[in-house]
Amino acid sequence: MSAIATARAAWGADVPDWIMALAHECDRTSQNQTAKRIGRSASFVSTLVRNCYSAGLEGAEEVVRGALMSENISCPVLGEIGKHVCLKWRRRAGSFENVNTQHVMMYRACNRCPRCIGGDHG
Known part of the structure; x- marks a missing residue:
């Protein structure tokens, strides 16, 4: 089937x-x-x-x-990104990792983003 x-x-x-x-x-x-x-x-x-x-x-x-459907969102830091990319960054924003500058920047941005309000990291 x-x-x-x-x-x-x-x-x-x-x-x-x-x-x-x-x-x-x-x-x-x-x-x-x-x-x-x-x-x-x-x-x-x-x-x-x-x-x-x-x-x-x-x-x-x-x-x-x-x-799969190429749907994007507007990220204040990265610009137009796929929804799956946004979800990946939101999940990473659940805990701080000082791996590199982009991780730190995205941690801060995601935790202030309306898509991540209330600690909903995906």
């Missing part, structure tokens, strides 16, 4: 567009290649397509929209 057919069977008539984009990419390449492209595991991709993902979908949606 194709990933698109699996998604339609699991999600019903209201399959989100980003799930369909994920399923389409799985059918176009493979589940493993899709997982690598979005920076997640193959089991993560499978649970999303099969509508079995137990955690909140917001972070997963941002990763797919940014990596």
Whole structure:
């Protein structure tokens, strides 16, 4: 069964567009290649397509929209970046790392950003 057919069977008539984009990419390449492209595991991709993902979908949606659907946001520091890149930096902003100047700059910026309000680091 194709990933698109699996998604339609699991999600019903209201399959989100980003799930369909994920399923389409799985059918176009493979589940493993899709997982690598979005920076997640193959089991993560499978649970999303099969509508079995137990955690909140917001972070997963941002990763797919940014990596596969080329959706961007305006970052006050980096300019236009993919949503998946924003999520990566927000997650890193959960703890301070004095690795290099960019990490320090992004730690400060992300912790002041409205997308990260309330300690929601993705």
